[in-house]
Amino acid sequence: MSSAQDPFYIVKEEIQDSIDKLQSTFHKWERVSPGMGDQVHVTKELLANCGSIEWQVDELEKAVAVAAKDPALYGIDDAELERRRRWTSNARTQVRNVKTGVLAGKGSAGAGNASEVRRELMRMPNSSEASRYDQYGGRDDDGFVQSESDRQMLLIKQQDEELDELSKSVERIGGVGLTIHDELVAQERIIDELGTEMDSTKNRLDFVQKKVGMVMKKAGAKGQMMMICFLLVLFIILFVLVFLT
Numbered sequence: 001m002s003s004a005q006d007p008f009y010i011v012k013e014e015i016q017d018s019i020d021k022l023q024s025t026f027h028k029w030e031r032v033s034p035g036m037g038d039q040v041h042v043t044k045e046l047l048a049n050c051g052s053i054e055w056q057v058d059e060l061e062k063a064v065a066v067a068a069k070d071p072a073l074y075g076i077d078d079a080e081l082e083r084r085r086r087w088t089s090n091a092r093t094q095v096r097n098v099k100t101g102v103l104a105g106k107g108s109a110g111a112g113n114a115s116e117v118r119r120e121l122m123r124m125p126n127s128s129e130a131s132r133y134d135q136y137g138g139r140d141d142d143g144f145v146q147s148e149s150d151r152q153m154l155l156i157k158q159q160d161e162e163l164d165e166l167s168k169s170v171e172r173i174g175g176v177g178l179t180i181h182d183e184l185v186a187q188e189r190i191i192d193e194l195g196t197e198m199d200s201t202k203n204r205l206d207f208v209q210k211k212v213g214m215v216m217k218k219a220g221a222k223g224q225m226m227m228i229c230f231l232l233v234l235f236i237i238l239f240v241l242v243f244l245t
Contacts, residue, residue, distance in 0.1 A: 007151035008063065008084060016057050019094055022049050026098045043102055050099040055094065061088050063152075072157070 029042045064084045065075045071081060 007155060008060070008067075010151065011056070011060055011063075012087065015053060015060065015091060016041075016052050018049070018056070019091060022053060022098055023045065023093065026101065029102065046102050047099065050095050050102075053095050057088055057091050057095070061085075064088065074155070139170070 025042065025046055029039070029046060032039045032042060066083065067076060067084075068081050071077060
């Protein structure tokens with residue numbers, strides 16, 4: 001299966017786009033002055049995005065674990081599984097680095113503001129904004145799960161169709177093999193019958209030769225000459241009847 005059709009690479013591209021946007025927002029956050037009111041809002045957005053991406057990476061790791069149980073079913077090998085595990089690990093590390101940087105603040109110069117930010121973030125689970133994020137984020141997560149489930153079902157359906165075609169091909173080849181076997185058995189039977197007839201004909205010919213030899217001995221020289229003449233005349237008559245009429 002090509003990378004363009006593999007659900008893993010489709011989801012991988014979506015997650016990588018989210019990570020790139022996360023890192024871009026993080027770099028903007030680093031340039032925001034500690035005293036500006038937008039810093040707390042951007043911090044919340046960064047941590048919320050980190051949580052969403054971490055969940056997506058978790059789901060992708062679960063899909064890799066399922067594929068690892070029977071790689072042949074999904075058309076992948078051990079090397080491909082190792083590449084996928086390495087990518088999900090790197091993606092998790094990138095998100096963790098951003099999350100750690102946000103929580104750590106911008107250094108000692110902004111320690112007081114960073115503490116305020118962390119205190120504000122600690123209240124996120126009880127805030128109305130967090131509730132709204134959980135509501136809409138949960139819907140997005142459900143949509144992602146449904147989309148991934150649809151892709152997996154489509155992949156399984158395609159594999160089932162390919163297996164059905166392969167099964168039909170094997171049945172056709174098996175039918176041809178049985179036909180060839182029956183033909184070989186019939187040919188062997190004909191050869192055996194021909195060998196039996198040849199043995200019977202040889203026995204009759206030997207018997208006739210012995211009889212002719214006995215007649216020749218009893219007839220003597222004069223009788224042999226007469227028999228030769230008789231056979232010659234018979235040959236000429238047969239030749240005329242076969243080739244000249």
